[in-house]
Amino acid sequence: xxxDARRNRARxxxxxxxxxxxxxPTASMEEIARAAGVGIGTxxxxxxxxxxxxxxxxxxxxxxxxxxxxxxxxxxxxxxxxLLLIVxxxxxxxxxxxxxxxxxxxxxxEVCGLISALxxxxxxxxxxxxxxGALRTDIAxxxxxxxxxxxxxxxxxxxxxxxATVILDGLRADPGRGRLPAADxxx
Amino acid sequence: xxxDARRNRARxxxxxxxxxxxxxPTASMEEIARAAGVGIGTxxxxxxxxxxxxxxxxxxxxxxxxxxxxxxxxxxxxxxxxLLLIVxxxxxxxxxxxxxxxxxxxxxxEVCGLISALxxxxxxxxxxxxxxGALRTDIAxxxxxxxxxxxxxxxxxxxxxxxATVILDGLRADPGRGRLPAADxxx
DNA sequence: ATGAATCGGATGTTCCGCTTCCGATAAGCG
DNA sequence: CGCTTATCGGAAGCGGAACATCCGATTCAT
Numbered sequence: 001x002x003x004d005a006r007r008n009r010a011r012x013x014x015x016x017x018x019x020x021x022x023x024x025p026t027a028s029m030e031e032i033a034r035a036a037g038v039g040i041g042t043x044x045x046x047x048x049x050x051x052x053x054x055x056x057x058x059x060x061x062x063x064x065x066x067x068x069x070x071x072x073x074x075x076x077x078x079x080x081x082x083l084l085l086i087v088x089x090x091x092x093x094x095x096x097x098x099x100x101x102x103x104x105x106x107x108x109x110e111v112c113g114l115i116s117a118l119x120x121x122x123x124x125x126x127x128x129x130x131x132x133g134a135l136r137t138d139i140a141x142x143x144x145x146x147x148x149x150x151x152x153x154x155x156x157x158x159x160x161x162x163x164a165t166v167i168l169d170g171l172r173a174d175p176g177r178g179r180l181p182a183a184d185x186x187x
Numbered sequence: 188x189x190x191d192a193r194r195n196r197a198r199x200x201x202x203x204x205x206x207x208x209x210x211x212p213t214a215s216m217e218e219i220a221r222a223a224g225v226g227i228g229t230x231x232x233x234x235x236x237x238x239x240x241x242x243x244x245x246x247x248x249x250x251x252x253x254x255x256x257x258x259x260x261x262x263x264x265x266x267x268x269x270l271l272l273i274v275x276x277x278x279x280x281x282x283x284x285x286x287x288x289x290x291x292x293x294x295x296x297e298v299c300g301l302i303s304a305l306x307x308x309x310x311x312x313x314x315x316x317x318x319x320g321a322l323r324t325d326i327a328x329x330x331x332x333x334x335x336x337x338x339x340x341x342x343x344x345x346x347x348x349x350x351a352t353v354i355l356d357g358l359r360a361d362p363g364r365g366r367l368p369a370a371d372x373x374x
Numbered sequence: 375a376t377g378a379a380t381c382g383g384a385t386g387t388t389c390c391g392c393t394t395c396c397g398a399t400a401a402g403c404g
Numbered sequence: 405c406g407c408t409t410a411t412c413g414g415a416a417g418c419g420g421a422a423c424a425t426c427c428g429a430t431t432c433a434t
Contacts, residue, residue, distance in 0.1 A: 002432060005380060028422065039382030044424065143349050150337075150350065162330050163337065170357030189401060192411060215391060226413030231393065 009046050011036040016053055017094045021155045025054060025100045055109060058097045062114040065093060069121055079128030080135060083148070084168070086122070088159040090152040099153070119145055136173040144171065196233050198223040203240055204281045208342045212241060212287045242298060245284045249301040252280060256308055266315030267322060270335070271355070273309070275346040277339040286340070306332055323360040331358065 015036035
C-alpha cells in the first residue's frame with residue numbers, strides 16, 4: 001500500500017470517528033471526507049460503503065477495549081477497582097457506534113461476537129465486585145453493565161465528570177439506600 | 188369543530204407522541220398518520236407542518252409539567268421530597284422532544300420560555316435540597332438538573348427503574364463518596 | 375523518467391419524506 | 405330525510421440528500 005493511501009485511510013478513520021461520535025451513525029459520507037481532507041472518491045476507494053467504514057471502526061475499537069479489559073481483569077486488585085479502570089479507560093472511545101449492532105444483528109459480523117465477549121467479561125467482574133461487598137447487590141450484574149454503558153457511551157464523557165461520579169457513587173454498596181417512590185426519603 | 192375532527196386530532200397527537208418518543212424528532216409523518224389511523228392529508232390539515240406538531244406536543248407537555256412542579260414545590264415537605272415527586276411525575280412524559288429546542292432556539296417559541304422557567308424552578312428546589320443536607324453539595328444545582336434530565340428523558344423510563352435508583356442514590360448526601368480516578372476505592 | 379496506483383470531485387441515480395390537491399365521505403342541521 | 409359543508413384520504417408532484425461511479429489529474433515508487 002502506498003504511503004499516501006495509508007495516510008489517507010488513517011485520516012478518514014479519524015474523521016469518521018469524530019463524525020459518528022458527534023452526529024451518530026447517519027453522519028454524511030461527504031462530510032467525513034471533507035473533514036478528513038480527502039475527496040469523496042478516496043473515501044469510497046478505501047471503504048466500499050458506509051457499513052464497511054462503521055464496521056472497521058467498531059471492530060477495531062471493541063477489539064482493543066476487550067484486550068485492555070482482559071489486562072485489567074488479570075491484575076491482582078479488587079474487582080471494583082477493575083470496573084473503575086475499565087470505565088476510566090472507556091470514556092472517550094466511540095462506543096456509541098456499537099448501538100448500531102446491539103441486539104442480535106442480522107449480519108454475520110465480527111462486532112457482535114466481540115460485544116458479547118465484552119459484556120460477559122463485564123458481568124463477571126461486576127459479580128466479583130458484588131461478592132467483595134463493594135458493589136450493591138440489589139442490581140443484577142447485567143444491569144450494572146448497562147448502567148456503566150450510559151456513563152461510557154455518552155459523547156464527550158470524561159472519567160471524572162458528574163454523571164460518572166454520581167452513577168458510580170450510586171452503585172457503591174453503602175447503607176441507607178432506597179428506591180423510589182420516596183417513602184424513605186428525608187423529609 | 189366537528190366531532191370527528193376533534194377525535195382525529197387527538198389520535199394524531201397520541202400517535203405522534205409515541206412515534207417521537209420511540210424514533211426521535213425525525214419520525215416520519217406518514218407513519219404517524221398511519222399509526223393514528225388517519226390519512227396523511229388529515230394530519231396536515233390539523234398541523235401545517237412537522238414543526239407545528241412538535242410544538243403542540245412540547246408546549247402542552249412542558250406546560251402541564253411546570254404546573255405540576257409548582258404544585259409540588261408549594262407543598263410543606265422537604266425539597267428533596269419535592270425533587271423525588273417531580274422525577275416520579277416526569278418519567279414517561281415525552282420530554283426527549285424538548286431537546287429539539289434546548290440551546291437558545293432561533294425561533295420565538297413558547298417552548299423555550301417554559302423550559303427556562305422549569306429549569307429555574309428545578310435549580311431552586313435543588314439548592315433548597317442542598318441546604319437541607321439531603322442532596323450532596325459538591326455538584327452545582329444546575330448540574331443536578333441535568334442529571335435528573337438523564338433519568339427523566341429516557342424513553343421508557345419508569346420511576347423505580349435502575350438508572351433512577353442509582354442516580355438518586357448517587358445524589359444523596361451520604362459520607363464516604365469519592366471521585367474517579369479510583370485512588371479512594373476499596374481494594 | 376515512466377508506469378501505475380491513487381486522488382478528487384463532478385455527475386447521475388436512487389430513495390425518501392414533505393406537501394398539495396381534489397374527489398369521496400360523512401357529520402350536523404333544518 | 406336530504407342538503408350543505410367541513411372533513412377525510414391518498415395519489416402524485418416536488419425537493420433535497422446521500423450514495424456510488426467514473427475518469428482525467430496527480431503523485432508516489434522505482
